[in-house]
Amino acid sequence: MASRADNIASTLSLANFSKATELKNRIWFTIGALIVFRFLSFVPLPGVNPIALRDLYLQTQGGILDLFNTFSGGSLSRMSLIALGVMPYITASIVVQLAASLHPALIALKKEGEAGRKKLNQYTRYGTVLLCIVQGYAIATGLEALSTSRGLTAVVDPGMMFRIGAVISLIGGTMFLLWLGEQITSRGIGNGVSLIIMAGIVAQMPTFASNLGAAYAAGDTGSILIIALIALVVAMILMICFMERATRRLLIQYPKRATQRGMMQADRSHLPLKLNTAGVIPPIFASSLLLLPLTISQFAGNSLTPDSTIGKIVVTLNQYLAHGKPLYMLLYAAGIIFFCFFYTAVVFNPEETAENLKKNGGFIPGIRPGKNTATYLDYVLTRITVLGAAYLVIVCTVPEYFMSLTGLPLLFMGGTSLLIVVNVTVDTITQIQSHLLAHQYGDLIKKAKLKGRLR
Numbered sequence: 001m002a003s004r005a006d007n008i009a010s011t012l013s014l015a016n017f018s019k020a021t022e023l024k025n026r027i028w029f030t031i032g033a034l035i036v037f038r039f040l041s042f043v044p045l046p047g048v049n050p051i052a053l054r055d056l057y058l059q060t061q062g063g064i065l066d067l068f069n070t071f072s073g074g075s076l077s078r079m080s081l082i083a084l085g086v087m088p089y090i091t092a093s094i095v096v097q098l099a100a101s102l103h104p105a106l107i108a109l110k111k112e113g114e115a116g117r118k119k120l121n122q123y124t125r126y127g128t129v130l131l132c133i134v135q136g137y138a139i140a141t142g143l144e145a146l147s148t149s150r151g152l153t154a155v156v157d158p159g160m161m162f163r164i165g166a167v168i169s170l171i172g173g174t175m176f177l178l179w180l181g182e183q184i185t186s187r188g189i190g191n192g193v194s195l196i197i198m199a200g201i202v203a204q205m206p207t208f209a210s211n212l213g214a215a216y217a218a219g220d221t222g223s224i225l226i227i228a229l230i231a232l233v234v235a236m237i238l239m240i241c242f243m244e245r246a247t248r249r250l251l252i253q254y255p256k257r258a259t260q261r262g263m264m265q266a267d268r269s270h271l272p273l274k275l276n277t278a279g280v281i282p283p284i285f286a287s288s289l290l291l292l293p294l295t296i297s298q299f300a301g302n303s304l305t306p307d308s309t310i311g312k313i314v315v316t317l318n319q320y321l322a323h324g325k326p327l328y329m330l331l332y333a334a335g336i337i338f339f340c341f342f343y344t345a346v347v348f349n350p351e352e353t354a355e356n357l358k359k360n361g362g363f364i365p366g367i368r369p370g371k372n373t374a375t376y377l378d379y380v381l382t383r384i385t386v387l388g389a390a391y392l393v394i395v396c397t398v399p400e401y402f403m404s405l406t407g408l409p410l411l412f413m414g415g416t417s418l419l420i421v422v423n424v425t426v427d428t429i430t431q432i433q434s435h436l437l438a439h440q441y442g443d444l445i446k447k448a449k450l451k452g453r454l455r
Contacts, residue, residue: 023189023435030188033180034199040082040176041075041200045169047162048079048143052154075200079143081173084135085200086193089178092127094281096120101346128178129171136170137163190431191424198424201417225406232402233418236395240422243391246275248384250377252362269362271353273381276388278343280423283396283416285343286335290321290328329400333393340389341382350377395419 044050076083100106100120109116143166144158155162181192188195212229215221254267320327354374363369367376396415 020436023432026187026189026435027432030184030195033184033188033192034195037082037177037180037196037199038203040173041080041203042078043081045079045081045083045166047156047165049154049156050078053077053079079139081169082177083139084132084170084174086174086177086181086196088131088135088174089124089128089193090197090284092131093124095127096124098346101349125178128174132171132174133167136167139170140166189428189435191427194420194424195428198421201421229402229406232398236398236415236418237422239391240395240418241426243275243388244419244423244426247272248275248380249273250364250380252357253365254360254362273348273384274388275384276391277348277381277385278340278388278392280416280419281343282336282339282389282392283419285339286332287396287416290331290335325404329397332400333397336392336396337389340392341385344381344385344388348381350374350381353377392419 075085096106100110106120109119112119140163143154144162177196178193181196184190184192184195212221212226216223216226249270249272252269252271254269321331351374354370354377357363357373358369364373364376367373392415395418399415399418
């Protein structure tokens with residue numbers, strides 16, 4: 001029989017949205033914060049030449065810069081104050097999370113609860129600043145050394161003062177985005193950093209749609225290709241929605257206990273294991289590592305002659321590691337599979353889970369508590385990770401193959417981008433539904449108190 005909460009959740013409608021004043025204020029605050037983020041993406045770094053930057057970015061398309069530019073909403077191609085986006089924070093948080101699962105001191109800190117979590121968040125922010133300094137200085141020195149074929153330099157007045165100013169500006173932009181994300185989480189509808197990343201990805205879609213419409217009007221793109229593109233996007237979204245919600249529920253049983261009526265009753269619960277435990281981390285890691293040699297070779301290719309040995313190696317790398325090439329797709333799939341198993345093994349600890357179940361008196365029916373439970377959990381997790389890795393490989397390689405066939409730059413609808421957009425959208429809808437549910441519960445409590453007074 002459905003509970004009262006299930007009945008209320010099934011009757012949620014937008015008609016109650018007008019009455020939820022707090023939810024409306026949270027949504028308006030979130031929209032305003034995202035508008036500020038978009039405005040900042042058009043504020044350039046002091047001392048850069050925007051015309052030269054546009055030409056240089058066209059020369060280095062297809063590398064890792066395209067991936068970061070997609071996540072930052074085009075800020076990297078314009079070299080704005082938030083050119084680094086929140087990627088340094090994402091990288092630092094992943095490193096701290098991995099270290100908290102491997103280093104004994106950080107493992108003990110992780111078990112301290114809220115105080116340990118705050119300390120780990122502080123380490124993450126320190127790592128973010130350090131990464132911003134390294135990446136900002138590398139970008140500043142790289143911009144000083146670049147020039148276009150027309151003789152334009154990317155930096156108007158190169159020197160140490162430009163490097164210091166660029167590093168300080170990039171650090172300030174990234175830290176402001178983190179603060180903005182925290183404000184969205186506390187005063188908005190939640191998932192602040194994730195919403196900023198999603199806004200950057202979604203911001204690329206109107207530009208691509210206009211370019212696709214212009215190509216169709218010019219006769220370069222047929223209607224069949226556009227229909228196939230729309231069908232592919234819809235199919236990928238449906239697949240992501242289904243697979244991300246899929247879980248393997250393990251039955252957990254607890255010892256019988258006496259109830260108020262003197263009857264013995266056994267408690268039952270479920271341990272949900274997500275099919276895709278690793279999330280979007282494997283595609284990000286795999287694509288970053290795979291596109292890094294291509295990016296380096298593209299930058300180095302500007303100062304190399306094609307007839308030299310190094311020049312031939314660079315040309316070969318650019319040929320075989322380009323988007324849609326068989327070698328690139330094979331290595332991409334292998335990297336996704338490897339990081340799926342690696343990150344899942346780091347995040348989920350079967351021994352710790354089995355020990356917690358044993359302490360609380362829970363057990364899996366037919367499996368002895370302790371070591372046997374840990375072995376069984378590892379066995380089940382390995383089997384579902386195989387399915388999760390296959391799902392990520394399909395989601396990430398099918399758009400790459402479509403790009404290689406059509407020649408369309410579809411980075412915004414790649415596997416990583418679609419995973420982020422769909423997951424954040426589902427989480428945001430869940431947050432809104434929880435606020436509406438809390439609002440309806442509040443109305444029920446008020447009505448119950450009113451009836452109690454009348455009696």
